[in-house]
Amino acid sequence: MPISHYALGLDLGGTAIKAAVVSDSGEVLEQIQQETPGSRAVGDVVAAIVDVVNRAVKTWSDIVGIGLGSPGLVDKKRRMIRSSPNFPTWVNVPLSGLISSRIERPIRLENDVNCFALGEYRWGAGRGFDPMLALAVGTGIGGGIILNGELYRGDSGAAGELGHISVDFNGPKCPCGGYGCVERYLGNRWFVEYARTALKDESIASPKDVSDLAEKGNKKALEFIQRQGEILGAACASLINIFDPQAIVIGGGTAQCGEPFFRSIRDSVKSRAYPELSQKVNILPAQLGILAGAMGAAAIGFEARRNK
Amino acid sequence: MPISHYALGLDLGGTAIKAAVVSDSGEVLEQIQQETPGSRAVGDVVAAIVDVVNRAVKTWSDIVGIGLGSPGLVDKKRRMIRSSPNFPTWVNVPLSGLISSRIERPIRLENDVNCFALGEYRWGAGRGFDPMLALAVGTGIGGGIILNGELYRGDSGAAGELGHISVDFNGPKCPCGGYGCVERYLGNRWFVEYARTALKDESIASPKDVSDLAEKGNKKALEFIQRQGEILGAACASLINIFDPQAIVIGGGTAQCGEPFFRSIRDSVKSRAYPELSQKVNILPAQLGILAGAMGAAAIGFEARRNK
Numbered sequence: 001m002p003i004s005h006y007a008l009g010l011d012l013g014g015t016a017i018k019a020a021v022v023s024d025s026g027e028v029l030e031q032i033q034q035e036t037p038g039s040r041a042v043g044d045v046v047a048a049i050v051d052v053v054n055r056a057v058k059t060w061s062d063i064v065g066i067g068l069g070s071p072g073l074v075d076k077k078r079r080m081i082r083s084s085p086n087f088p089t090w091v092n093v094p095l096s097g098l099i100s101s102r103i104e105r106p107i108r109l110e111n112d113v114n115c116f117a118l119g120e121y122r123w124g125a126g127r128g129f130d131p132m133l134a135l136a137v138g139t140g141i142g143g144g145i146i147l148n149g150e151l152y153r154g155d156s157g158a159a160g161e162l163g164h165i166s167v168d169f170n171g172p173k174c175p176c177g178g179y180g181c182v183e184r185y186l187g188n189r190w191f192v193e194y195a196r197t198a199l200k201d202e203s204i205a206s207p208k209d210v211s212d213l214a215e216k217g218n219k220k221a222l223e224f225i226q227r228q229g230e231i232l233g234a235a236c237a238s239l240i241n242i243f244d245p246q247a248i249v250i251g252g253g254t255a256q257c258g259e260p261f262f263r264s265i266r267d268s269v270k271s272r273a274y275p276e277l278s279q280k281v282n283i284l285p286a287q288l289g290i291l292a293g294a295m296g297a298a299a300i301g302f303e304a305r306r307n308k
Numbered sequence: 309m310p311i312s313h314y315a316l317g318l319d320l321g322g323t324a325i326k327a328a329v330v331s332d333s334g335e336v337l338e339q340i341q342q343e344t345p346g347s348r349a350v351g352d353v354v355a356a357i358v359d360v361v362n363r364a365v366k367t368w369s370d371i372v373g374i375g376l377g378s379p380g381l382v383d384k385k386r387r388m389i390r391s392s393p394n395f396p397t398w399v400n401v402p403l404s405g406l407i408s409s410r411i412e413r414p415i416r417l418e419n420d421v422n423c424f425a426l427g428e429y430r431w432g433a434g435r436g437f438d439p440m441l442a443l444a445v446g447t448g449i450g451g452g453i454i455l456n457g458e459l460y461r462g463d464s465g466a467a468g469e470l471g472h473i474s475v476d477f478n479g480p481k482c483p484c485g486g487y488g489c490v491e492r493y494l495g496n497r498w499f500v501e502y503a504r505t506a507l508k509d510e511s512i513a514s515p516k517d518v519s520d521l522a523e524k525g526n527k528k529a530l531e532f533i534q535r536q537g538e539i540l541g542a543a544c545a546s547l548i549n550i551f552d553p554q555a556i557v558i559g560g561g562t563a564q565c566g567e568p569f570f571r572s573i574r575d576s577v578k579s580r581a582y583p584e585l586s587q588k589v590n591i592l593p594a595q596l597g598i599l600a601g602a603m604g605a606a607a608i609g610f611e612a613r614r615n616k
Contacts, residue, residue, distance in 0.1 A: 073584065082584070131463060145550075147455070154552025155439060158585055161549040166580065168488075169475045169542035178545060178580040180476075234477035237486060241469040242453075242550070244462025272474065272486040276381065276390070277466055 007305070008056050008063045008105075009119075009298030010049060011112060012036070012070045014086035019052050020291055021060045022298035026123030028291060032056060040087050046098045053103050066107040067300025069115035069293050070095065071142075076157035078109045085140075108304035112293050114151050114160060116286075117144020119296025120249045124287040129247035133239055134286070135162055137232070138252035141183040145243075163187070165235045182235040186228055186254060198224045211257040225257050226264040233268020240273040240281055251286025315613070316364050316371045316413070317427075317606030318357060319420060320344070320378045322394035327360050328599055329368045330606035334431030336599060340364060348395050354406045361411050374415040375608025376404065377423035377601050379450075384465035386417045393448075416612035420601050422459050422468060424594075425452020427604025428557045432595040437555035441547055442594070443470055445540070446560035449491040453551075471495070473543045490543040494536055494562060506532045519565040533565050534572040541576020548581040548589055559594025 011018040019032040037044035072084025096109040117134035132146040143162025145152040163183035171180020213221035319326040327340040345352035380392025425442035440454040451470025453460040471491035479488020521529035
């Protein structure tokens with residue numbers, strides 16, 4: 001079958017811009033990666049993005065649209081980054097306008113975890129499931145909500161901050177301002193901090209380290225991963241009672257803690273959510289790996305074309 | 309302006325069937341109330357509902373459709389009550405079919421708190437707000453979710469169980485199976501239980517009693533109401549970070565704890581949810597009182613006509 005349409009997706013991260021040219025059936029035709037400019041100045045980042053776009057368009061001249069995923073709060077019209085943890089000096093930066101004046105394709109901006117969710121829904125673990133929720137568990141915990149085949153964005157475009165569900169109203173203060181947010185237990189920094197205490201091992205530097213120890217038979221490491229899965233499962237149980245979803249897809253670095261982690265999430269969900277709902281919901285590991293964000297951005301690129 | 313259309317809404321409760329004939333602008337043209345048959349047998353309840361419908365149709369012959377709100381789990385096609393706390397022997401009862409064969413109007417079934425949410429959205433405190441969430445805090449805590457002007461029902465029709473958001477994953481066991489559900493702190497029975505302990509007063513029989521004591525200057529009563537508001541606010545903060553809604557409408561008996569209760573809910577939300585979202589969200593007391601359920605059911609009745 002000939003490839004009828006393809007779009008370009010860009011995933012703007014703090015260290016790299018990952019890009020993928022993706023067909024409408026989800027085939028990745030090309031990957032491009034470029035360093036994010038060290039200055040993190042708007043002008044430099046825009047220039048780097050334009051450069052990636054130009055390289056992609058040179059080879060794939062029929063790109064129908066471009067999606068750009070960025071961390072942070074994207075406004076409802078998806079033209080502006082209101083604020084971003086990776087680019088702390090950016091406030092209300094009209095990123096899509098700055099880029100679109102320099103390229104010849106429609107471009108649309110979207111939150112990076114929303115892109116991840118859409119990518120997994122279109123072409124990954126979430127395919128065929130609707131309503132579908134996605135969680136990216138890494139440095140922080142981000143979320144995305146798919147309802148009726150589309151991203152749910154809320155009143156101002158900020159919906160889906162699923163890492164900031166409080167699982168303990170008396171819990172520790174979270175940098176977001178809240179208390180006991182699920183991110184405050186499972187975000188990398190805290191995952192490691194709690195693991196060091198629980199395992200009495202200051203050499204632990206990542207969730208993967210704990211997972212490796214568990215695999216080697218360290219019982220405390222296994223128990224710790226189960227406890228972390230139980231907490232994430234408690235947040236998932238609330239989400240299940242709220243949304244009655246068909247699936248929750250979980251990705252990000254911490255999802256690589258693998259089967260023991262997923263088993264405890266599922267057990268926690270089964271012992272906490274409404275039985276009618278927990279019995280049928282699918283808790284699935286993400287499938288698209290580090291390209292999920294760029295692929296989801298490409299899905300946004302297809303939308304940019306339709307709405308240009 | 310002449311009344312062009314009106315629908316009948318029925319609110320099926322454990323003790324009474326409340327009905328209202330409602331115009332499409334939200335005017336209540338007539339109220340009917342009838343006891344729920346003590347037997348709670350399906351046949352008796354169906355007969356009582358048919359009786360109310362016939363009485364209404366006699367006066368208001370142009371009723372375009374009928375909505376029926378019922379507690380419990382209503383299936384997605386809204387023909388069946390899968391289970392109901394008020395009618396524990398009912399399992400998969402095809403209530404709308406049993407009634408529709410005996411009346412001459414289209415009828416549609418809906419969960420009662422969904423009706424409450426839709427009523428407040430169409431004609432009450434939630435008018436003009438979208439996305440809008442509603443919480444009914446009484447015996448239990450029920451919820452309803454309005455997105456794009458419609459009730460969000462989820463995969464199987466069970467979405468919106470907002471009382472079963474866990475606010476403490478280590479919290480007390482809830483009858484639903486979960487732990488630390490917000491209902492487990494604010495549902496009538498527990499509200500009273502915790503209040504008796506906090507105030508060392510076994511005579512407290514309802515949230516209203518605590519509220520009355522607070523109004524009379526009892527400091528412990530006021531503190532207790534504030535603490536309850538803070539817990540409900542923690543659940544609202546999670547909902548705000550998830551949905552980015554324009555408004556949350558709170559009704560039910562406990563909402564009558566009044567201004568101190570609402571003030572502490574709002575304070576809790578402000579100190580817990582994302583500032584960008586908590587600053588703009590409206591936390592509002594419900595306006596339609598005990599008729600909200602029947603009025604919302606009437607809104608469902610208008611839909612029944614369109615989809616018959």
